[in-house]
Amino acid sequence: MTLAGLSLAYLRDRALGTALNILLLTLGVATMVILVLFSAQLGERFQRDAEGIDLVVGAKGSPLQLILSSIYQVDAPTGNIPLETVDRLRRDPTVGQVIPLALGDSFRGFRIVGTEPSYIAHYQGALAAGRGWDKPFETVIGAEVARRTGAGLGQKFMGSHGLAGGGGHEHAEHPFVVTGVLAPTGTVMDRLILTSVESVWDVHGIDHDAREGAAGHEHAESAELNASTARGHAEPEVTALLVTYRSPLAAVRLPSFINRQTSLQAAAPAVEITRLLSLVGVGLDAVRGFAVLLILTSGLSIFVGLYTALRHREADLALLRVMGAAPRAIFGQIVLEGLLLAAAGAVLGVIVGHGVVALAGAAFDQLRDMGLSALRFEPAEALIVLAALAMGALAALIPAAKVFGVDIADTLAHAR
Amino acid sequence: MLIEVRDLTYRIGERTILDLPAFTAERGEHTLLLGPSGSGKTTLINLLTGLGTPTTGEVKIDGQAMSSLNPGARDALRRRTIGLVFQTLQLVSALSVRQNLALAQHLGLGRSFPGEVDELIERVGLARRADARPRELSQGEAQRAAIARALCTRPAIVVADEPTSALDDANAQAMAELLLSSAAATGATLLIATHDTRMKRRFARTLELRPLMQAAA
Numbered sequence: 001m002t003l004a005g006l007s008l009a010y011l012r013d014r015a016l017g018t019a020l021n022i023l024l025l026t027l028g029v030a031t032m033v034i035l036v037l038f039s040a041q042l043g044e045r046f047q048r049d050a051e052g053i054d055l056v057v058g059a060k061g062s063p064l065q066l067i068l069s070s071i072y073q074v075d076a077p078t079g080n081i082p083l084e085t086v087d088r089l090r091r092d093p094t095v096g097q098v099i100p101l102a103l104g105d106s107f108r109g110f111r112i113v114g115t116e117p118s119y120i121a122h123y124q125g126a127l128a129a130g131r132g133w134d135k136p137f138e139t140v141i142g143a144e145v146a147r148r149t150g151a152g153l154g155q156k157f158m159g160s161h162g163l164a165g166g167g168g169h170e171h172a173e174h175p176f177v178v179t180g181v182l183a184p185t186g187t188v189m190d191r192l193i194l195t196s197v198e199s200v201w202d203v204h205g206i207d208h209d210a211r212e213g214a215a216g217h218e219h220a221e222s223a224e225l226n227a228s229t230a231r232g233h234a235e236p237e238v239t240a241l242l243v244t245y246r247s248p249l250a251a252v253r254l255p256s257f258i259n260r261q262t263s264l265q266a267a268a269p270a271v272e273i274t275r276l277l278s279l280v281g282v283g284l285d286a287v288r289g290f291a292v293l294l295i296l297t298s299g300l301s302i303f304v305g306l307y308t309a310l311r312h313r314e315a316d317l318a319l320l321r322v323m324g325a326a327p328r329a330i331f332g333q334i335v336l337e338g339l340l341l342a343a344a345g346a347v348l349g350v351i352v353g354h355g356v357v358a359l360a361g362a363a364f365d366q367l368r369d370m371g372l373s374a375l376r377f378e379p380a381e382a383l384i385v386l387a388a389l390a391m392g393a394l395a396a397l398i399p400a401a402k403v404f405g406v407d408i409a410d411t412l413a414h415a416r
Numbered sequence: 417m418l419i420e421v422r423d424l425t426y427r428i429g430e431r432t433i434l435d436l437p438a439f440t441a442e443r444g445e446h447t448l449l450l451g452p453s454g455s456g457k458t459t460l461i462n463l464l465t466g467l468g469t470p471t472t473g474e475v476k477i478d479g480q481a482m483s484s485l486n487p488g489a490r491d492a493l494r495r496r497t498i499g500l501v502f503q504t505l506q507l508v509s510a511l512s513v514r515q516n517l518a519l520a521q522h523l524g525l526g527r528s529f530p531g532e533v534d535e536l537i538e539r540v541g542l543a544r545r546a547d548a549r550p551r552e553l554s555q556g557e558a559q560r561a562a563i564a565r566a567l568c569t570r571p572a573i574v575v576a577d578e579p580t581s582a583l584d585d586a587n588a589q590a591m592a593e594l595l596l597s598s599a600a601a602t603g604a605t606l607l608i609a610t611h612d613t614r615m616k617r618r619f620a621r622t623l624e625l626r627p628l629m630q631a632a633a
Contacts, residue, residue: 001518002519003519003522003523005515006508006519009510014511322494322500323569324524324569337519410466412458
């Protein structure tokens with residue numbers, strides 16, 4: 001039995017108080033850890049998905065909605081824009097790359113996105129199996145889609161109208177087929193079903209002359225073909241365009257140029273994300289404040305617990321001194337009690353925090369879609385643990401300092 | 417000389433609590449410290465064990481001047497040479513009897529000797545109560561545990577302050593017996609302070625303290 005062992009023995013001796021102290025700290029630390037995991041992973045995810053996209057062009061509406069729907073694939077699109085916009089932007093010398101997106105359908109909650117192979121290239125996707133799409137209704141599915149639906153190469157499926165899972169009528173007459181499966185990229189693409197823009201038009205009965213030609217001549221991976229074949233018929237449209245600048249000049253000129261057009265709007269992901277995070281940030285700050293309050297409360301409860309415990313322990317303190325323990329050693333023993341409480345609370349808090357994130361990920365598909373992982377640890381968590389330990393030691397300092405004031409002879413006189 | 421006291425006085429303000437011109441004890445000379453309440457027994461024990469500082473005079477324990485050491489050195493000297501038994505302050509509350517002894521050994525000797533601990537617990541008749549907490553023990557059991565605790569650091573001197581006053585006759589006798597036999601077994605020298613005259617006939621040497629009136633009287 002050492003003094004460190006004595007610290008444990010005292011904690012065990014008042015088990016209920018110890019458990020409550022630990023529980024309170026666990027709640028505070030867990031809340032903090034959950035916050036850190038959410039904000040770090042969400043922030044990172046936001047950055048990664050929007051990387052390299054300077055501008056999104058879509059129908060008029062909320063710019064944030066446009067960004068959310070076309071980059072993150074989480075909100076409803078603002079509407080459609082004429083296909084010719086693609087060509088007009090591509091002719092602009094300040095524009096580097098234009099990726100068209102055609103949205104509208106989904107399969108079991110996974111969006112079917114009509115686009116071009118450049119979309120896959122943009123997110124540095126690689127085929128894990130199969131090949132890219134050649135003909136209409138051929139699709140390449142993201143890694144997450146493959147994992148969750150169990151679909152493999154050659155799998156046929158029906159898209160249903162609408163972006164939410166389950167709802168909408170099925171386009172039974174136009175089955176899609178999986179020709180390729182992508183390797184995981186950790187981006188939004190993992191949970192998308194990619195196909196050609198024409199496939200999306202076909203599903204909705206928009207005549208663009210491509211279907212007839214598709215079997216015959218080679219369906220080159222060029223947008224001009226789609227655009228030109230579409231021309232002259234009933235308005236083939238796309239939902240949004242992901243634009244990359246070639247020259248910084250575009251940033252000055254292009255957004256205002258586009259926004260002047262009556263039906264179009266341009267939104268910069270960087271601006272909208274910052275706006276979104278600052279909106280969400282207020283909520284996060286409130287929760288963070290609450291977590292700090294919880295941790296401080298638990299610090300106070302450790303302080304009160306130790307303080308009252310030590311008032312009942314004056315005889316013990318005197319006896320320890322009589323047995324030859326130096327005041328410094330007893331001081332350390334008491335501080336260790338605070339530290340042990342804090343360590344238990346901090347470790348449990350981290351475990352509970354990650355556990356809650358894992359449960360939340362399992363319970364809510366949207367969170368898993370966001371790429372929320374319970375197994376990732378953030379450096380900030382180490383800071384939280386350190387802060388909790390420091391607080392435990394600090395809470396023990398004042399009660400522990402009492403040992404220096406103990407007059408053994410006096411205590412003995414009262415105790416015997 | 418194991419214990420040596422010269423010209424020892426202890427005053428609080430004008431009041432003299434203790435005035436002891438001389439007292440010595442050789443190794444093996446068990447001494448009974450007698451006197452009614454207020455005669456300064458506890459004060460003498462505090463001074464002998466370095467828990468208090470004398471107003472004048474000197475206390476030497478095993479040749480070292482306890483009274484003139486700094487607090488840290490006093491703690492060390494007490495730790496090395498003296499085991500203390502009090503009437504009520506017996507055991508650390510959160511630890512079992514066995515753990516109390518182990519802690520005492522760890523503090524006094526730097527490590528614990530489990531075999532020795534068990535032997536001592538056996539000797540004081542608490543073998544079946546070794547894992548009991550202090551609050552689960554009777555007054556007599558706790559006192560016996562305290563004796564074992566005081567002895568487990570192999571002290572040259574065991575100082576006991578009123579070890580029997582809370583006990584009935586039979587238990588007091590048993591306790592005196594236990595102190596003497598344990599001291600014999602471990603080679604410790606006893607100094608027992610008591611107002612309990614029941615113990616008188618068991619000790620050859622006694623030191624009798626008389627209550628001092630106020631200095632002015």
